[in-house]
Amino acid sequence: MSDIVIDTDRPLRADARRNHQRILESARAVFARCGPDAQIDDVAREAGVGVGTVYRHFPNKEALLVALMREKFRLFAARGREALTKDGEPFGLLVELLRHNAETAASDAAVQHALAGVGEHIWLQAAAEQDDLITVTEELLTRARRAGTIRPDIGPLDIGMLMCGVCSTMGDKPGFDWRRHLELVIDMLRAP
Amino acid sequence: MSDIVIDTDRPLRADARRNHQRILESARAVFARCGPDAQIDDVAREAGVGVGTVYRHFPNKEALLVALMREKFRLFAARGREALTKDGEPFGLLVELLRHNAETAASDAAVQHALAGVGEHIWLQAAAEQDDLITVTEELLTRARRAGTIRPDIGPLDIGMLMCGVCSTMGDKPGFDWRRHLELVIDMLRAP
DNA sequence: GACTATAGGGAACTATGATTCCGCTTGTCA
DNA sequence: TGACAAGCGGAATCATAGTTCCCTATAGTC
Numbered sequence: 001m002s003d004i005v006i007d008t009d010r011p012l013r014a015d016a017r018r019n020h021q022r023i024l025e026s027a028r029a030v031f032a033r034c035g036p037d038a039q040i041d042d043v044a045r046e047a048g049v050g051v052g053t054v055y056r057h058f059p060n061k062e063a064l065l066v067a068l069m070r071e072k073f074r075l076f077a078a079r080g081r082e083a084l085t086k087d088g089e090p091f092g093l094l095v096e097l098l099r100h101n102a103e104t105a106a107s108d109a110a111v112q113h114a115l116a117g118v119g120e121h122i123w124l125q126a127a128a129e130q131d132d133l134i135t136v137t138e139e140l141l142t143r144a145r146r147a148g149t150i151r152p153d154i155g156p157l158d159i160g161m162l163m164c165g166v167c168s169t170m171g172d173k174p175g176f177d178w179r180r181h182l183e184l185v186i187d188m189l190r191a192p
Numbered sequence: 193m194s195d196i197v198i199d200t201d202r203p204l205r206a207d208a209r210r211n212h213q214r215i216l217e218s219a220r221a222v223f224a225r226c227g228p229d230a231q232i233d234d235v236a237r238e239a240g241v242g243v244g245t246v247y248r249h250f251p252n253k254e255a256l257l258v259a260l261m262r263e264k265f266r267l268f269a270a271r272g273r274e275a276l277t278k279d280g281e282p283f284g285l286l287v288e289l290l291r292h293n294a295e296t297a298a299s300d301a302a303v304q305h306a307l308a309g310v311g312e313h314i315w316l317q318a319a320a321e322q323d324d325l326i327t328v329t330e331e332l333l334t335r336a337r338r339a340g341t342i343r344p345d346i347g348p349l350d351i352g353m354l355m356c357g358v359c360s361t362m363g364d365k366p367g368f369d370w371r372r373h374l375e376l377v378i379d380m381l382r383a384p
Numbered sequence: 385g386a387c388t389a390t391a392g393g394g395a396a397c398t399a400t401g402a403t404t405c406c407g408c409t410t411g412t413c414a
Numbered sequence: 415t416g417a418c419a420a421g422c423g424g425a426a427t428c429a430t431a432g433t434t435c436c437c438t439a440t441a442g443t444c
Contacts, residue, residue, distance in 0.1 A: 050393035165357025188380035242423035
């Protein structure tokens with residue numbers, strides 16, 4: 001959300017702040033439409049700004065993608081935190097969360113491809129957000145474990161990995177049904 | 193294996209046949225190394241031929257990728273057929289097959305990315321091979337169902353989808369362990 | 385209202401990598 | 415062993431899309 005390179009602590013000019021936001025939103029839309037081969041020109045057009053402006057805010061295309069990943073992880077972590085405040089059967093809360101997140105991912109090919117297709121070096125740039133997500137997930141799992149309703153050997157990274165797998169089947173592969181994939185995974189998570 | 197455009201039924205010249213094979217092998221190696229952004233020039237160099245020669249055998253890069261996918265599906269189907277000839281507990285045979293295929297996929301980023309990242313139109317060009325694989329898988333599943341050792345609601349497309357998910361976690365994602373992913377999936381397949 | 389640092393626009397530049405083209409080579413067959 | 419069609423090599427071409435550059439516009443400030 002604040003990926004612009006700032007070398008002073010001066011606040012951004014109002015128009016810049018507005019554009020930054022607009023670019024991020026357009027990027028989300030364009031990446032969702034075109035996956036990782038979305039074009040900067042398209043993002044710029046969609047945002048109603050010039051390419052130069054995009055580059056003023058994000059040093060390159062990769063940075064834009066990373067910003068989107070980060071945003072997504074932050075969203076998932078926030079939802080996790082929210083789930084922690086609710087009361088109810090912990091496993092059920094987790095399942096609800098996973099379904100919700102999967103729907104979000106499905107509406108946005110960027111994440112799907114970002115998670116599945118890009119190299120480690122991009123992945124690592126969202127490490128902080130991921131760690132946070134992992135922490136939250138761990139807490140959700142702990143509660144479910146205590147309640148005895150989840151397979152006890154499942155860790156937060158397993159959840160990430162399995163969901164990554166579900167996301168990979170979200171494209172337009174003939175015959176695949178990611179919702180079924182998700183339900184199978186959820187079934188597997190349940191305590192025997 | 194026979195993707196060269198032939199407008200007569202004349203057999204290929206000996207050197208052409210040799211080169212066709214060599215190109216396919218090199219493509220496999222280069223795609224395995226570089227994933228979908230392998231370069232035709234590299235394939236040509238590795239095969240010890242000029243780029244022109246590659247293009248004489250495959251109209252474009254996509255065709256090369258499709259040829260590799262087809263080859264892979266054919267291999268998996270062949271292994272499935274082989275499993276059908278063995279005797280032993282059907283579920284065990286299936287598991288052995290899945291593990292074997294996963295190892296193969298893991299040694300070859302091309303498939304992994306081809307399965308996960310490319311669009312429907314490429315996918316469809318391997319439809320015949322896939323259908324064959326599905327048929328074989330269905331037979332394996334039927335036997336396991338009869339033996340009562342597999343979750344009865346699992347179909348051949350589920351297997352494909354789940355394995356596609358496993359493949360998607362084979363990259364260099366920090367903390368992911370696709371072998372664990374596979375074992376979790378296998379566990380889920382088992383009859384309750 | 386004027387000044388200036390900050391921000392924007394978009395044409396031009398560049399890099400990358402797929403694809404084409406054509407003159408040369410080599411199997412094949414009589 | 416010659417003829418010639420089939421095949422090969424790789425420099426040149428073309429297309430795409432990321433990135434830079436610099437001139438113009440404007441928000442913020444006195």
